[in-house]
Amino acid sequence: MTGNPSSEKKKIRFSVLDLVVILLLLACAAGIAVRYNLVGKLFSRTKPVAVTVSFLASDLSEEEADTFTPGALLYRDGLPFGEVIASESDDAVFTMENSAGMLITYEREGRYSVTGTLRCSLLDTDEGFFFPDGTFLSAGAEFLLKSGGASIHVLITGAEFAAEST
Numbered sequence: 001m002t003g004n005p006s007s008e009k010k011k012i013r014f015s016v017l018d019l020v021v022i023l024l025l026l027a028c029a030a031g032i033a034v035r036y037n038l039v040g041k042l043f044s045r046t047k048p049v050a051v052t053v054s055f056l057a058s059d060l061s062e063e064e065a066d067t068f069t070p071g072a073l074l075y076r077d078g079l080p081f082g083e084v085i086a087s088e089s090d091d092a093v094f095t096m097e098n099s100a101g102m103l104i105t106y107e108r109e110g111r112y113s114v115t116g117t118l119r120c121s122l123l124d125t126d127e128g129f130f131f132p133d134g135t136f137l138s139a140g141a142e143f144l145l146k147s148g149g150a151s152i153h154v155l156i157t158g159a160e161f162a163a164e165s166t
Helices: 016-035 038-042
Strands: 048-060 073-076 079-097 103-125 128-130 142-147 150-161
Touching (some): 048 079
Antiparallel strands (some): 073 142
């Protein structure tokens, strides 16, 4: 009697083709991890830090300028951007070149420019400051921020670690 075929153990044999398929699958997985920076996100030990960000918002109406009161929260794409620490509003000043090549400066009545500082929670990396969604923050960057019903374009003029409060 030879025995039941289902009770016999079948040997698993790998060929070179099986090895090639397994290596291709591993290479695809590695490519996906590199493409989406999954390894960096999984093992990142970067903690959010308090950062003081200076800004300039130009050519604002009076209502828009009033949104920059200390303590006001600003949002970008529905996510918190930062809290206004201090702000200063002045009449908007425009500079234009006339036909003779001379620069002419004039104030635009009813329009304002606001400068100030925000406190933001950002990730500190070797490359600079980043928002948790991966957006880089640097001097010269422009963001569309919202507060209440106002949408305001803000130019970032600087960023530094916030002073420790005592």
